[in-house]
Amino acid sequence: MRKILITGGAGFIGSHVVRLFVNKYPDYQIVNLDKLTYAGNLANLKDIENKPNYRFIKGDIVDSDFIMALFEQEQFDGVIHLAAESHVDRSISNPTEFVFTNVIGTVNLLNAAKHIWKDEPEGKRFYHISTDEVYGTLGETGLFTEETAYDPHSPYSASKASSDHFVRAYHDTFGLPAVVSNCSNNYGSYQFPEKLIPLFINNIRNNKPLPVYGKGENVRDWLWVEDHARAIDVIFHKGKNGETYNIGGHNEWKNIDLIRLMCQILDRKLGREAGTSEKLITYVKDRAGHDLRYAIDSSKLQRELGWVPSLQFAEGLEKTIDWYLENEEWLANVTSGEYQKYYEEQYVNR
Ligand code: NAD
Numbered sequence: 001m002r003k004i005l006i007t008g009g010a011g012f013i014g015s016h017v018v019r020l021f022v023n024k025y026p027d028y029q030i031v032n033l034d035k036l037t038y039a040g041n042l043a044n045l046k047d048i049e050n051k052p053n054y055r056f057i058k059g060d061i062v063d064s065d066f067i068m069a070l071f072e073q074e075q076f077d078g079v080i081h082l083a084a085e086s087h088v089d090r091s092i093s094n095p096t097e098f099v100f101t102n103v104i105g106t107v108n109l110l111n112a113a114k115h116i117w118k119d120e121p122e123g124k125r126f127y128h129i130s131t132d133e134v135y136g137t138l139g140e141t142g143l144f145t146e147e148t149a150y151d152p153h154s155p156y157s158a159s160k161a162s163s164d165h166f167v168r169a170y171h172d173t174f175g176l177p178a179v180v181s182n183c184s185n186n187y188g189s190y191q192f193p194e195k196l197i198p199l200f201i202n203n204i205r206n207n208k209p210l211p212v213y214g215k216g217e218n219v220r221d222w223l224w225v226e227d228h229a230r231a232i233d234v235i236f237h238k239g240k241n242g243e244t245y246n247i248g249g250h251n252e253w254k255n256i257d258l259i260r261l262m263c264q265i266l267d268r269k270l271g272r273e274a275g276t277s278e279k280l281i282t283y284v285k286d287r288a289g290h291d292l293r294y295a296i297d298s299s300k301l302q303r304e305l306g307w308v309p310s311l312q313f314a315e316g317l318e319k320t321i322d323w324y325l326e327n328e329e330w331l332a333n334v335t336s337g338e339y340q341k342y343y344e345e346q347y348v349n350r
């Protein structure tokens with residue numbers, strides 16, 4: 001029986017990883033540690049919250065004493081670290097929060113893992129989940145590989161780059177059994193509606209303006225979140241310590257093309273006349289330091305560990321739009337802070 005800590009498991013990607021591991025590995029004990037910031041929502045895990053191999057702990061990775069005590073008490077065999085401040089726009093308005101959670105929080109986890117595994121590192125693993133944004137921006141051509149030099153531009157990507165370096169430094173200096181992956185933009189269910197795809201689905205449905213940054217010419221490489229979770233499963237179990245793996249969908253979209261496609265799909269699904277939703281497109285001031293293009297070469301992961309994305313984008317986007325249309329209550333709750341009440345009802349007053 002293995003005991004695995006997943007941090008940030010109440011967030012968008014984390015909740016998919018927790019669900020996959022709880023369902024696929026009944027012999028593992030899965031502990032989800034999350035601070036439940038605005039982005040963390042226990043309603044994301046309702047379907048598995050009563051499973052015997054799952055436990056939730058509310059806590060802050062920035063609190064070093066708490067983290068050390070937790071590791072000493074629980075003696076985890078593995079860590080899958082997803083907890084982070086994750087939104088570029090928020091990192092522009094409040095960079096310091098990103099240093100605390102993404103950098104110091106990660107170092108606290110590394111210190112605790114190093115401490116409890118010092119006598120027996122064999123069979124243990126610290127897996128740090130990161131982003132392709134650490135590589136900076138591409139021009140019209142080329143792909144990010146694992147050898148691309150780091151060149152972050154936003155406070156978010158700078159904080160993630162820093163945390164990646166710390167993970168590698170702990171591997172190289174202290175022999176910590178650690179692995180890193182860098183993934184492209186994810187889409188799918190349970191994403192907080194501040195990121196492009198869920199925000200725009202929500203705004204189209206509510207006939208609100210669609211704020212396109214700059215000219216909408218920036219390019220992102222979109223991967224279905226459940227394919228990211230499957231990649232995390234493969235890398236956690238089969239990846240090599242000290243290695244980095246890039247994860248991506250080979251699925252590049254210019255923002256404006258993707259937005260037009262979402263408008264078309266939603267016109268159809270909402271019974272609107274073709275062209276209605278596109279009228280909501282509003283060009284606004286560009287994001288400061290806005291990276292032009294991200295695109296991932298994931299051939300190392302495909303070649304060495306046999307992972308391939310399972311879902312085509314056309315199908316994934318339809319599924320995702322359907323999910324947000326069918327889960328109006330979830331959307332209303334996360335945007336109103338209702339989920340804080342959910343937490344109290346579930347755990348505090350029990
Ligand atoms: P998210 O914002 O949806 O979730 C982050 C989770 O971390 C939330 O549940 C939040 O409550 C928790 N958290 C934040 N600060 C914490 C703290 N101090 N202590 C404990 N928990 C805390 O983020 P996401 O989109 O699911 O991203 C998860 C990870 O994957 C991040 O590390 C992010 O950098 C990385 N990533 C995201 C994407 C993407 O497209 N979303 C792509 C590549 C990599």
Ligand code: TYD
Pocket residue numbers: 088089185194195196197199211212213214216218219220255287
């Ligand atoms: P986002 O979902 O914030 O992901 P990231 O910045 O981490 O790639 O944004 C995706 C793209 O969409 C990015 O180029 C910025 C753009 N964007 C808009 O044009 N308008 C918006 O309101 C948002 C949130 C993003």
